[in-house]
Amino acid sequence: MAGAFTAVDLSQLPFPDAVDALDFETILTAMLADLRARDPLFSALVESDPAFKIMEVCAYRELLLRQRVNEAVKAVTLAYAEQADLEQIAARYDVQRLQLVAENPATTPATPAVYEDDDSLRRRVQLSFEGFSTAGPEGAYVFHALGADADVLDVAVASPAPGVVSVAVLSRQGNGTPSPALLAAVDATLSAQDVRPLTDNVDVVPGNIIDYSVTASLVLFDGPDATVVIDAARAAMQAYASASHRLGRDITLSGVYAALHQPGVQRVVLAAPAANIVTAWNQAAYCNGITLSAGGTDA
Incomplete structure (x- = not known):
């Protein structure tokens, strides 16, 4: 029988509490309130006032600083570190x-x-x-x-x-x-x-390989060029196929439909695969071809 070992799904972990929510207007409002509390002469401050522009600059700079702190916090966590930061971990x-x-x-x-x-x-x-x-x-x-x-x-x-x-x-x-x-x-x-x-x-x-191909006709909304929409659907389908090319990972019809149903697609008419591809623990599904065509438009 196959084992039951599973690692924690890091993609499902929330951001650490140390990561601050960023909002320019919130920071600016707090700075203006602080300025008015310190000096009543600024109680009638309007957006055209030079002091208001200075506060906007300060708020934006603080926003950038907070963003950098957020990035630094993520860089020391396994779930969110990237590139050289991940290599250090x-x-x-x-x-x-x-x-x-x-x-x-x-x-x-x-x-x-x-x-x-x-x-x-x-x-x-x-x-x-x-x-x-x-x-x-x-x-x-x-x-x-x-x-x-x-x-x-x-x-x-x-x-x-x-x-x-x-x-x-x-x-x-x-x-x-x-x-x-x-x-x-x-x-x-x-x-x-x-x-x-x-x-x-x-x-x-x-590992035993199960070959499959994807064939579908995409009914499009009237608007974007059909080639652009089909290329986006093909790229999304390839990404799903690549991510699912793992041992014991099923290829589901819902996953295929979700990948193909990109912006601009009104309906997906799927010819293949005809059913979910269920894999055993030692099997992996491999997509050997993606054939997509435009099936007309639906205004």
């Missing part, structure tokens, strides 16, 4: 951003290196505490497998029998089918003495 847990593609200085101009995105790094930082355990929890296997090679996109773990651990691997390349070399790299990492309990028999297997 990751370093506390001995986790580094993985390099996906090496720099190529031979090209003109030189091709910069490509690294894993913030969401992937954030997930591995979340799982790092699981990696401290050598008792064989599901989260530990996921953490170590994700860090075994930069080409590992996703990992799922199940225990079909006592003492047997099955680890499914999804690759970043192509449709997600891992190469033998990638499976070997994950197997070597999980077989280390400080990772795998002596009583566990670990079997690293490729």
Whole structure:
């Protein structure tokens, strides 16, 4: 059976209380009230008064300062830190951003290196505490497998029998089918003495890929150019497909409709897929094509 390990969904966490709500008019009103309280001569201040303009400048500068403080607060939280700030947090847990593609200085101009995105790094930082355990929890296997090679996109773990651990691997390349070399790299990492309990028999297997395509006709409102609307729908559908290209992640009709129903779309006539694509723990759905057409307009 598959494990029940789930990490906290950081995207659902609210902003910290330290993050201040920003409103220019509120700040300006408070400043004007303070000025009038300090000097009654300013009790009849109007917008054309130079002092009022000075207060507007001060209020705007304070707004910028508060925004910077908000950004600084977010930068030290795992849920909201980005780029170098996130890397600093990751370093506390001995986790580094993985390099996906090496720099190529031979090209003109030189091709910069490509690294894993913030969401992937954030997930591995979340799982790092699981990696401290050598008792064989599901989260530990996921953490170590994700860090075994930069080409590992996703990992799922199940225990079909006592003492047997099955680890499914999804690759970043192509449709997600891992190469033998990638499976070997994950197997070597999980077989280390400080990772795998002596009583566990670990079997690293490729994730099973379910190919599907999306075909739809979009009935549009009379207005924006059809190409613009269709391109936006295609981009949103691709984003949904990419985000859902994970082990055990279903492709739902509601998700497809939501992606295609962009501004300017009156109705979506979906031809494929015909039903929800339900995946097992070791399966991942891969979208191999998106075909969209304009189905007329509805004024």
